[in-house]
Amino acid sequence: MLDTLMTISLLSLFMIPIGLIWLITSFVMKKRKAIPIILITAGMLFFLTGIISYNTWNKTQPVSEKTGNYTIYPIKISKVKINDNNWEIYGSTEAPNGSRVFATTFNSENYYYLKQLVDTDLYNVNVKNHKYKITINPIDATDDTSYNKTKKIPVYIVAIGNYDGNSKISSRTKKVIKKHFGPAKFHLTTSQIAYYNSLNDNDDSNSSSSATDSDSKLSEQSNSSSVDKDASSAFSKSVSALAKNIGNSNNLSISAKVSDNGASVVYYVPESASSMSKDDKSTLASDLIPRTDKLADMCSVDQPTDIYIQTADTYKTIAKTTLTGGTKVY
Incomplete structure (x- = not known):
């Protein structure tokens, strides 16, 4: 949406000066002035449409939401790196220093349902200078038993003020997060897929080896x-x-x-x-x-x-x- 509004505004910045130059040239050359006037008018309309639409759109974006003792802020993700088969997530937020980044799943079958997915004993979840970095183990975020590139894994990530970074959130807080802050969706890289599928013994060479050993030892079973x-x-x-x-x-x-x-x-x-x-x-x-x-x-x-x-x-x-x-x- 924001990209579309920017495109409209940029388009107007080209149309207005081109129309002005064309109009001046038409006056000097004593040619028809209807087309450059239409161009200038359309450019001004595009410009006003872009500004008004942006202001309307901007007002609808959640700045923060309060629930109980918590203030919940949206986060932006700027980069995701793979480190030791985990997602290492970098980003920014308007949350003040000391707020905690909270990542969770809303899948009620998952052990980490409404719990912190980030191991806070190993990784820092504090916001500093409106920046954050968190690490999530993908296997904690999904109940899948096999992995592929096409499936995207949803994770709800927000920054929370007055939060210890570890407590399970309430159903009320869940409703606020789900209503105002959509999930980030992550996919697994080829190396991650290979690693996590190997835990399920899906590697062909291991399966063949295991089958051969079993056949030789248990041939009568x-x-x-x-x-x-x-x-x-x-x-x-x-x-x-x-x-x-x-x-x-x-x-x-x-x-x-x-x-x-x-x-x-x-x-x-x-x-x-x-x-x-x-x-x-x-x-x-x-x-x-x-x-x-x-x-x-x-x-x-x-x-x-x-x-x-x-x-x-x-x-x-x-x-x-x-x-x-x-x-x-x-």
Whole structure:
């Protein structure tokens, strides 16, 4: 819309001077003056139309919206880079310094529904000099189990004043954001697609290798057993990759072990993790446990009944899942 209004205004800037020159020439040459007068009039009409339309359009754009204790501001995205298979998003906003950038999904089936998608322990979400930079893991923003270039993933991104950057927003705040601030839509690059599909064991070479190994070891078992074996193997590999990635992000050496029946997963962390604050332990658990369940869904295996985070040497429990589906942090 804004581009159209600018084009109309620029067009008028060409038409008016051309019409004036033509009119002066017509006076000097004593030729008909109707065409240059029409050109000048049309140029002035275009100019006025552009100005009036722009002012009307500009007034309809949300500057900020208040809901409860929050003031919500729109953001502009100027650049998106890919860093470690994540979206690194740069942009600007009219929000004052200290406001927090909040990114979320409105898909109620997603674990991050109305929650902050940005890991605030790893990445800064503060607005500074009307600029911001945030990092989002695409796998957190969608419930897809396979990825391609054609699908665009919607993410609602706003800046919020008086917000701690981490709390789950209310349904009322959701309604305000959805009504006044549309979602940004992102797509995955070829390298991201390859990486995230590999977590689902969709890589052809890995699938062929797994199938060959299964055939040689389980030649007398049924095809369904081979498929189950492949799925379990894919889940185990994905869990190990998750442990490595989260470990790298937190400067921790994390390994993982999946039980033979897939009913339990144990993440092993260094002894130093036992001295972490409870908030840090909770953050580590939220990085590992929900994603473990999601990997199980992607690999078409049952979600593990028990997930533990323990120290590697003394087996001291840092966090674990509960029978009610929650997480207990020690």
